[in-house]
Amino acid sequence: MSEKKRLKMRPRSGWAAFLTLIVALALVPFLGPPPYVTHVLILVLLFAYLGTAWNLIGGYGGQLSLGHGAFFGLGAYTSTLLFLNYGLSPWIGMAIAAGVGAGSAALIGYPCFRFGLRGPFFALATLAFGLIVVELLTAFREITGGSLGIFPPYLGNVPHLFQFASKEAYYMIILAMWALIVLLVRAMRRTRYYLVAIREDEEAAAALGVPVRKYKLLAAVISGALSGIGGTFYAQYFSYINPESAAGLALSVEILTVAIFGGMYGLMGPTLGSAVLTPISELLRIWLGGTYLGVHLMIYGLLLILVIVFMPRGILGKLEEVLKRELEF
């Protein structure tokens, strides 16, 4: 289907559905759900947020990043260390974390695009970058607490320092973050079209005048900045970070599995993926406890293979196939 035709056929009801979803989700805390349900919902929205950020460069751009855990972790460490050492409010730290996320994405993205690293080579480079970040976070243990991580002090309900007594407050924040990122990516219409053109055929896109390197870098930097912001949220919500859990390869894989399982070629794919996968992995964590670490990752790995072989467009793509229409808004 041509792009023009597709635009005409875009269902207008999508907006209504999106707004209804947000209102419905915003009402959930008023139903008085048990804390565990709120916790799972927070994680669902966090991974929906991170998956959407990843999808900008990974899905639309087709540049398979294994370094998003690192952008996220650097963001988490930035705001936490600034708060602990200089008393800077994590709200401001969050903005700086966005800068650090953007900077680190540029640091690895620029040379990759400059030297034309594609496909498996881009994946390898970002994988190595992520591993370097974890090693460095561990190595500078005087500052970062090494592999034991950091516990920021709990100060009670201090909204201006990004600390809340109730899970519901965190829920509302991540809900807003998720809604904003979906709207942001949606608004970046031209960037998305350029990225898709680059993904489908880089030479052809360049020949048609798409500034290939500029848009790849732009997507990587925005994606990195958004991931850094997500890192600050994570550090504030969990009040504990360590290099492996906040920046490790496992996190990068969780983020990309959510995006790919849901459907990396659509705006709402990562959200759909997170809505299905995050509760499953949380339930596994409860059932199996600490005895079987990594079971959810084992399943993620298997799902990744199955999805790629049997439905490369993810569940969103499958739904679209069944409904025979584009689920955009």
Add this chain to the structure above:
Amino acid sequence: MGGIYALMSIGLNLIFGVIKVVNFAHGEFLMLGMYIAYWAFTLYGLDPYVSLPLVAISILALGALTQGLIINPLLKTKEINQVLATIGLMIFLENLALFLWKSDFRSVLTAYSAASISIGEMRISFARLLAFAVAMGTALAFYALLTKTDVGRRIRAVAQDAEAAELMGIDHRRIYIATFGLGGALVGVAAAAMSPIYYAFPTVGALFGPTAFIVVVLGGLGSFIGAMIGGLIIGIVESIAGVLTNAELAKAFAFAIFLLVLFRKPTGLFGERARV
């Protein structure tokens, strides 16, 4: 260790050169091979060099299955899908090992593990010497297989031009399965030879996988001299890293070298200019 790196890298290079797929799960193949050797030793008292054929055949089967079930259906799709599939396999195998065997370090202690041979002032570990010899012998045997046998000729034909080979009546999908299997068998031999001198644990693959990637990226397709240089550079990096007292910094340094190598030889293995 040099010989083992070389053997792993030859397997990776073979898969990459012929099928044009980077096997992210290569290190995890090594890890599984080491566990097979470990269990054969612990449960049945089999020396790793006795169980070596078993390990090689198991990983050969794993490689052939990977190609047949996962990569072959993806041949006609985007390259990114094949990458994702092997990343999925990497994550699956690593966490499967964690699930089955926990994160304990397990080692095979043979009678000769601690033995060494003195040549003048030098003392060389007997187990390491044996591993090196076996690795080199396997590499030579593999070279002979590739150049002298019919299967080897078919593999090389497909590597050069899959379509032309198809016209000559070679089913490239079957050759791909054989190739991935062979690459796996080489890793299997490396795993068995390595088990008397190194621990088996779930993330051992993540430790040695990147090294194999560096050697391949450095060496270039089918280049024996390239592989030698690659091995040499790794040796130098490791000795420099050994000077650094901080283990994490040493690892970060090794990965940084890897990145630099990647930047300097982007897609060098294809031999095409891919810059935009």
